[in-house]
Amino acid sequence: MTRQGDAGLRESGDLQLRRAVIESADSLYYAHGFHAVGMDALRQHAGVSLKLIYRLFPSKESIVLAVLDYRHQIWAGEVTAAVERAESPRERLLAIYDYLAGWFRAENFRGCVFINAFGELATESPAVAAKAAEHKRDFRDYMDQLAVDAGFSAELGDQLMLLAEGAQVTAAITGDASMALKARRAAEMLLSVEEARPVAGTASAL
Amino acid sequence: MTRQGDAGLRESGDLQLRRAVIESADSLYYAHGFHAVGMDALRQHAGVSLKLIYRLFPSKESIVLAVLDYRHQIWAGEVTAAVERAESPRERLLAIYDYLAGWFRAENFRGCVFINAFGELATESPAVAAKAAEHKRDFRDYMDQLAVDAGFSAELGDQLMLLAEGAQVTAAITGDASMALKARRAAEMLLSVEEARPVAGTASAL
DNA sequence: CTTGCCAGAGAACGATGGTTCTCTTAGGCT
DNA sequence: AGCCTAAGAGAACCATCGTTCTCTGGCAAG
Numbered sequence: 001m002t003r004q005g006d007a008g009l010r011e012s013g014d015l016q017l018r019r020a021v022i023e024s025a026d027s028l029y030y031a032h033g034f035h036a037v038g039m040d041a042l043r044q045h046a047g048v049s050l051k052l053i054y055r056l057f058p059s060k061e062s063i064v065l066a067v068l069d070y071r072h073q074i075w076a077g078e079v080t081a082a083v084e085r086a087e088s089p090r091e092r093l094l095a096i097y098d099y100l101a102g103w104f105r106a107e108n109f110r111g112c113v114f115i116n117a118f119g120e121l122a123t124e125s126p127a128v129a130a131k132a133a134e135h136k137r138d139f140r141d142y143m144d145q146l147a148v149d150a151g152f153s154a155e156l157g158d159q160l161m162l163l164a165e166g167a168q169v170t171a172a173i174t175g176d177a178s179m180a181l182k183a184r185r186a187a188e189m190l191l192s193v194e195e196a197r198p199v200a201g202t203a204s205a206l
Numbered sequence: 207m208t209r210q211g212d213a214g215l216r217e218s219g220d221l222q223l224r225r226a227v228i229e230s231a232d233s234l235y236y237a238h239g240f241h242a243v244g245m246d247a248l249r250q251h252a253g254v255s256l257k258l259i260y261r262l263f264p265s266k267e268s269i270v271l272a273v274l275d276y277r278h279q280i281w282a283g284e285v286t287a288a289v290e291r292a293e294s295p296r297e298r299l300l301a302i303y304d305y306l307a308g309w310f311r312a313e314n315f316r317g318c319v320f321i322n323a324f325g326e327l328a329t330e331s332p333a334v335a336a337k338a339a340e341h342k343r344d345f346r347d348y349m350d351q352l353a354v355d356a357g358f359s360a361e362l363g364d365q366l367m368l369l370a371e372g373a374q375v376t377a378a379i380t381g382d383a384s385m386a387l388k389a390r391r392a393a394e395m396l397l398s399v400e401e402a403r404p405v406a407g408t409a410s411a412l
Numbered sequence: 413c414t415t416g417c418c419a420g421a422g423a424a425c426g427a428t429g430g431t432t433c434t435c436t437t438a439g440g441c442t
Numbered sequence: 443a444g445c446c447t448a449a450g451a452g453a454a455c456c457a458t459c460g461t462t463c464t465c466t467g468g469c470a471a472g
Contacts (some may be wrong), residue, residue: 009238012315029330032329033326033328033329033330035241035323035326035459036329036330038458038459038460038462039248039459039460039461040458040459048420048422049419049420049422050420050421050461050462051419051421051462052419052420054460054461054462055419057372059460059461060459060461061458070408074296077297084318110328111324111325114326115325115375115379116324117325118322118325118327118378118379119239119317119321119322119323119325119326119379120239120322120325120434121239122239122316123237123238123239123242124239124242129235129379132379133379133381136376136379136380137380139382140376145227145246150305155391157389158385158388159369159388159389159391159392159395160374162368162369162372162373162376162385162388162389162392163365163368163369163370163372163392164371164372165372165375166367166368166369166370166371166372166375167238167374168341168375169321169342169371169372169374169375170346170367170368170371171322172324173321173324173335173338173339173342174339174342174343174346175339177440179368182361182364182365182368183365185361185365186365186368186369186392186396189365189395189396189399190392190395192399193395193398193399196285235443241429243429244429244430245429245431246428246432255433255449255450255451256431256432256450256451256452257433257449257450259450260430260431264465265427265430265431266430319441334440360466361456383455384440399439
């Protein structure tokens, strides 16, 4: 950990530091909003110097983008894990709502960070707007794939996604965690409709 | 329009001015975000002096709250009008999605101002957070009432509301206006389920 | 031990925010 | 006509932001 020329160790140290800064930024930004958390608050919470932060990131915007990447990975990992835990194709499609129910009840729940980031930063940062759009499209594609894999239409995946998004905003704004359950029951009804009238040309034909 | 003591005329003039400022603020805040629009930009767009603005409103926050009130009235009026235009109880429940479809296609569409305001200002302004919550609860109550009036359960109203909210955020972030139609088709399926199995203790029993 | 480099702490800087103040001017009343 | 009020324009004020710079101290190499 000594020589300047030792690129390997320096790089790995930087990666650890980056992660520490990102995790600090993540919790602060999520709790208080992006504008409300200045670089000084981040420096203090992360316990590093401003100089170091600006060696790791060229600007605050790049930290925000890194946080969004970080959150996307966490979200994708946890959602995938919840789905994998489900025991039937039908339960795989409904697992998202149980995951949301647990999340909504967390005491630090403040809605979807991508929706919040879009509302707060989209006009001043096209990069943030693009990241939010990418995240939502990714989630939509995932639900579509899940639906198709279970023998339903891709459109049903879209509909399940809309219910999940609606539950997230409504739970965040009104503070009503029961929205996850309401969304789940709506999803169950949608599944029952397509089960009664199966879609042509899907995996169910195999 | 002359004397200072003429409280009546002074008041009515102030009301007109208030409305002009609120309308300017509304279009600017919606287009660019709340933080991004300073008092000077508002002064310029509204064509009035800063001094006048601060005589009409004690602070920027109060302007934001006034804008939210203004938007809520517009939303409620337009949604109600769209619902009244529908010709069957079933169509009354679905009218919201056609209204959303038209809105999403507007070139200045940037999502629900209450969701955006919540994401941007909730942490620094409890009053804004409360207004957003009030708006969403009002919409939910309205959909619940519509559902009950049409002989469905109030929970179906909640579900229709979640679909509408999901469509708003998803359309705003991804720019995909077809979300309104997807939400409508999901809503139609939910209606068909409850139609097949009517709910006890509703208006249909009368 | 001396020298030189690097990181940390925090001041400094320029921009911008919301809010207030000053100065000027126009107009109605006695 | 002359004053008094009020309004407009915009500078001033103070805080805070993101970003950069300076100063200082410690540690490794020679």
